[in-house]
Amino acid sequence: MTVTFLGMPADRPFPRNAARAVRNSQLRFNLRKATRTIRARRASVVAEAPDWAELREAGRAIKEHTLRNLDRYLVQLEEAVTAAGGHVHWAADAAEANRIVAGLVKATGETEVVKVKSMATQEIGLNEALREQGITAYETDLAELIVQLGDDRPSHILVPAIHRNRAEIREIFSEHMSGWGRPAPGDLTDDPAALAEAARLHLRERFLKTKVAISGANFAIAETGTMVVLESEGNGRMCLTLPRTLISVVGIEKVLPTWRDLEVFLQLLPRSSTGERMNPYTSMWTGAVEGQEFHLVLLDNGRTRVLADEVGRQTLRCIRCSACLNVCPVYERTGGHAYGSVYPGPIGAILTPQLRGMGSELDRSLPYASSLCGACYEVCPVAIDIPSVLVELRARARHPWAERAGMAAAGWVFERSGRLARLQRAGGRLRGLVPRRLPGPLAGWTDTRDLPEVPKESFREWWDRTDGGRR
């Protein structure tokens, strides 16, 4: 199996990354505050939609139907985009996509591009690939800008700088904006409005003069060839509208069959992601418009492998709303970096190991980065049963031998009720000998929690002795 690149090195396993993150109290505070804010907002706008369950069901089914007919819809999309004056390219993996994009930029003679936030280009490490070709990519989304200026990594699908609070952002702007363009004002405060204003001034000139833009897309309509980008700040509109050349890198699973299908997703996505009835700006364009040159790069990069998996396939329904991250109790404590992929949180825990395979210790540990509490499934607007996919991936993972031995022993005991009864009796006799701290992997429990007292008599012993309490 070829190794699929996902924009981040896969090094330590999740529990070790997580252990470090959990001890970072500033991070915990930032994440708790942010995820709780957005959770409440989502809950209130979802509650006010009287047909949410029906929209969710339609969203699930449209995506499922699309995946089932993906070849047909991709060809239809290609035809429609081409008929509308756009150019369509196909990229089997990250390297090919990067090659295509770099070639297109070079053909314009430009060495600078502006970028709209896009998961697909992060996934393929486009910025780094362009840099090797002498092309500078400027991130224009506020959170991406924070990450880029801070030489940091994204930690959230929607808000890549969610791990940073306003004070940290002020520091990053003050220190690093000058290295990339217009410096931050000398008297910059950490008022969010002032920080947004600093970003506005920093990027203004760049928008007005840059000739090439790179974007992703939230949806691509097969029927009409229409591309759809949802955003908030207007940086997306700047990039999509002003430059002479626009290149959109889009995962093959982003296609939707018909124009009408947008009536579902334009309701599901904003309410699930930013917790708004509608995001401030949505741009839709079909082919080359207003004199612009348009290129669409369709990206596989492991998606067809996921598509072939009966249980995992549903992962491709994801519309990257990030609702599952925001509601996840594990993500809330660890943040996104612990997941070692541009896709963190519950969706990352199922998507990364499927795209990248489970060769590394990190990727094998991701399906276990969940208490299976089910909150992600409950909020997912396309009803991806994340817990079931996690459990499926766990079943395929190679397990450590000590765990295998423990599980085999437990299985052996539970195989016969007599064995369980004997174990219980032994436990009852030795109950005084249970130490307060356990060794090895069990110490994870006793470091912070007491063990329950082993009872003198198990339930089944009581039942036998008293005839179910009747004696």
Place this chain on the structure above:
Amino acid sequence: MRVALFVTCVNDTLFPDTGRAVVRLLRRLGVEADFPRAQTCCGQMHFNTGYRDEAVRLARRGVAALRGYDAVVVPSGSCAAMIREQYPKLAGPSGPFADAVARLVPRTYELTEFLIDVLGVTDVGAYFPHRVTYHSTCHSLRGVHLGDRPLTLLRQVKGLELVPLPGAEECCGFGGTFALKNADVSAAMCADKARAVLDTGAEVLCAADNSCLMHIGGMLRRQKSGVRVMHLAEILCSTETAGAR
């Protein structure tokens, strides 16, 4: 009606008081539950940790042990969810095992479902003069969808002062082997839950799942907080004449 108690391996081994409370509570309500001796474990730990073969073996055992009853009462939302949600997946679309699962699933009730939906009682005649808060537990809430059944029952308990637990729907961080494999995250989640419990000023934390209570209770005890944890069944079993145990 032939009723079986599926007590669960955790209750059987570590929390026999809960099983006894269920038996006495049902008896008080006129139901003699049977305890099929062949039962052991529903297989959830193996299933959730990725040991499907063992899980299937245990599921087959469980289904066989519970065959022939009109109702199976489970004092654990988590194990009830395992039977109802996962057994059909493990059994596949057809065959004798699938047929047996299909018979068992609609007859499997978490305790509060059995009390309210089958017996039609909300006031079980309990007396428990304490300040109590209720943690909904993930699988009771999102697995078997108990809704407000437990609270409905608790509100009828004489003397009981019910205080809401803020963020009750959030996971306590137990998650079976998650508590060992991701001990740091699990402990961080548990610490937040314990703090929320303490903030309510309750004397007793109650839930419909002993594994979560063992987790939160383990931390509350380590912190010497003085808050007791109790399975819902034990509170519902308490009367003016007989204590919980």
Place this chain on the structure above:
Amino acid sequence: MSSRDLILTRIRRALAGVPDVEIPRAYRGPSTASTAGGSPGSATGGVSGRPDDRARPSGETTVPPGARAEVSGEGTGASGETTRPSDEPTEPPGETAEPPGARIRLFEERVGDYRAVVHVVNEADTAGRVARSLAGRGARRVVVPAGFPSEWLTDADVEALADDPPLSAVDLDGVDGVVTTCAVAIAETGTIVLDTGPGQGRRALTLVPDYHLCVVRAAQIVAGVPDAVARLDPRRPLTWISGPSATSDIELNRVEGVHGPRTLEVLIVT
């Protein structure tokens, strides 16, 4: 094998024997949603699903501009009301179906929720309100796209800039604001949609200037997102605008004003 063929082959191999699924559309579709359907606790009378095979205004794919501009009255369905294609200059109201006041009020409230400035005026007062808004803003040099009704600017004391020859991005950065009409507006979400039709101009005109004044005719306000999708023509570049530019990137709190117009003012003409 080209990557195109490679990807398509992989897909076909992955999907061999996988069954297709039905798409249930039991959600609120166009023209059936109640105007207050989105507000919590409000009655949702009249809400119903619509048949999946509902006829589209014209054909399955794209619809010529103007063909899907029917305006339906509350609960009456899309039957025979006067149309006003977004391509044609706007007409005085009275000839079109008047959406009920509830829909206007909901739109007004929802636009206001985004901290946009909203006014409701009648036709006769529109020019005066436009003038007051521009004056209040101190706007002197204002972009006026071709097709913007000239009678709405009669009272305004501004230098009207036409986009002919096209203004450069730098030019646009130097103006005080832009006035436009819109193609459709959505009550439930407080959204205006521009399709670069008459009175709207190309996309950059409403993007670079820091102030956007949009005049919406009451008859252009539809109940929900499905109504808007049904009316719009995807072959035109579309911009959906819900409030001023904003960001949620700092601690996930919404802050108005980043790259797009920091002030959005909406005039609803009844």
